[in-house]
Amino acid sequence: MLEKKDEFLKYVPIFTGLGSDTLSKIAQLGKLLVYPPEALILMEHETGSALFVIAKGSVKVSRVSEDGREVILTMLVESDFFGEMAILDGLNRSANVTAMEEVEIFMIQRADFLDLLYTHPEVSIALLQELTKRLRAADMKIKSLSLKDAEGKVATVILQLADDIGRIRNGKVEIERLPFQHDLANMAGTSRETISRTLHSFAKRGYIELEGTRLIIPNYEAFREIFR
Numbered sequence: 001m002l003e004k005k006d007e008f009l010k011y012v013p014i015f016t017g018l019g020s021d022t023l024s025k026i027a028q029l030g031k032l033l034v035y036p037p038e039a040l041i042l043m044e045h046e047t048g049s050a051l052f053v054i055a056k057g058s059v060k061v062s063r064v065s066e067d068g069r070e071v072i073l074t075m076l077v078e079s080d081f082f083g084e085m086a087i088l089d090g091l092n093r094s095a096n097v098t099a100m101e102e103v104e105i106f107m108i109q110r111a112d113f114l115d116l117l118y119t120h121p122e123v124s125i126a127l128l129q130e131l132t133k134r135l136r137a138a139d140m141k142i143k144s145l146s147l148k149d150a151e152g153k154v155a156t157v158i159l160q161l162a163d164d165i166g167r168i169r170n171g172k173v174e175i176e177r178l179p180f181q182h183d184l185a186n187m188a189g190t191s192r193e194t195i196s197r198t199l200h201s202f203a204k205r206g207y208i209e210l211e212g213t214r215l216i217i218p219n220y221e222a223f224r225e226i227f228r
Helices: 005-009 020-029 084-089 110-119 121-147 150-165 181-188 192-204 220-227
Strands: 031-035 040-042 050-056 059-064 070-076 096-099 103-109 167-169 172-175 209-211 214-217
Touching (some): 005 020, 020 103, 050 110, 070 121, 070 150, 070 181, 084 110, 110 121, 150 172, 150 181, 150 214, 150 220, 181 192, 192 209
Antiparallel strands (some): 040 096, 050 103, 059 070, 059 096
């Protein structure tokens, strides 16, 4: 369990512009919760009354289709946040959020977060920037699922993971813990067999390198140019 919540909060994008005194006050407003792997943190359609920030671990954001199939919208890691839509519009949750491993979550109630937006406009601006970033990513995924072939869909998911959880250095991106193939299939809207076949095809052509659970894109810009 984290010892100092304000130390963690300064790395959260919507809070990076705040001073140490304000971060300490925010830390006192919220509380840390721990969820085991596979725990359902938020359920689609339930009432939203809090904002959640990931202090440690990772989660998946998903919805269930009419035929009962899970569709993974995105994966979030440390310093990412979720639950903001229901806080802003007062409506029900729009997706499920599930722990992919043991996670520590910092939760702040809706009234306290809204008060923070009123008293610190820089948080509001940072929140808008983050929401715009997510909207652009959603637009790219919609384009992929509607216009691209299976290979293009898998490439789009790899690019999404590279942007969300990858580490870039000298033009090379490393995704340390690649999600399971059935999760990748749910993200791409395709089958696990297609994921396996496409990943090995990409590796054979030198687009990616696979080392256990690690995926490496040797030339990220070239890969993005081919599959954008």
